[in-house]
Amino acid sequence: MSTMVNFPKYSHCTLLFVQQADKLLLGMKKRGFGVNLWNGFGGKVDLNETVRQAAIRETQEECGITPIDPKFLGLLKFNMNLDQKTIIVHVFKSTEYTGNITESEEMLPKWFDIDKINYDVMWPDDRIWYPDMLKTNVFFFGEYDFQEHSVITSSNHKIVKEEELLALQKQLSKIPLD
Numbered sequence: 001m002s003t004m005v006n007f008p009k010y011s012h013c014t015l016l017f018v019q020q021a022d023k024l025l026l027g028m029k030k031r032g033f034g035v036n037l038w039n040g041f042g043g044k045v046d047l048n049e050t051v052r053q054a055a056i057r058e059t060q061e062e063c064g065i066t067p068i069d070p071k072f073l074g075l076l077k078f079n080m081n082l083d084q085k086t087i088i089v090h091v092f093k094s095t096e097y098t099g100n101i102t103e104s105e106e107m108l109p110k111w112f113d114i115d116k117i118n119y120d121v122m123w124p125d126d127r128i129w130y131p132d133m134l135k136t137n138v139f140f141f142g143e144y145d146f147q148e149h150s151v152i153t154s155s156n157h158k159i160v161k162e163e164e165l166l167a168l169q170k171q172l173s174k175i176p177l178d
């Protein structure tokens, strides 16, 4: 039985990664939630857009590129005790993009060697699910209880089938994927 604490208020976010061979494009968040942490590109889904549209838009806004054919590969559910809300994050990955990588007001983008990713300067859950996110054709679901923004009190990460992920997406989010 799950011991996770679910809060009534949900917010729906995206996170998009660009991975090419042994490199991953990340951005250092320059302001707001998760400031100074390296992360994929993303943010809140706006009214009247699909989750995938939000993932593309946020990436364009934050680092100037348009990701091609982003694949939906994971869902993260964060129960934030401090803010008394649950954040649902839809995770995507692209291998191709158009445009030039540029710094924005929100993010400083940089390519990392995958084997040199420094999880000490990232959200604490990232070290749990990145290894699966970095694989090909692996789909995952994770649920995390946060005490403060840097402290996880319980976690549950699992690999799922793509159909299960799509069913979970429908269950957890009223916003359509496409």
Ligand SMILES: Nc1nc2c([nH]c(=O)n2[C@H]2C[C@H](O)[C@@H](COP(=O)(O)OP(=O)(O)OP(=O)(O)O)O2)c(=O)[nH]1
Binding pocket: 013, 014, 015, 032, 033, 034, 039, 040, 041, 042, 043, 044, 045, 078, 087, 089, 123, 124, 125, 126
């Ligand atoms: N890697 C990782 N990303 C997380 C975690 N928690 C969390 O919200 N995120 C991501 C999801 C979103 O991409 C981002 C938060 O979105 P945001 O607050 O920057 O949203 P936004 O760009 O719409 O911001 P704003 O315009 O309202 O300032 O952080 C986490 O634990 N790990």
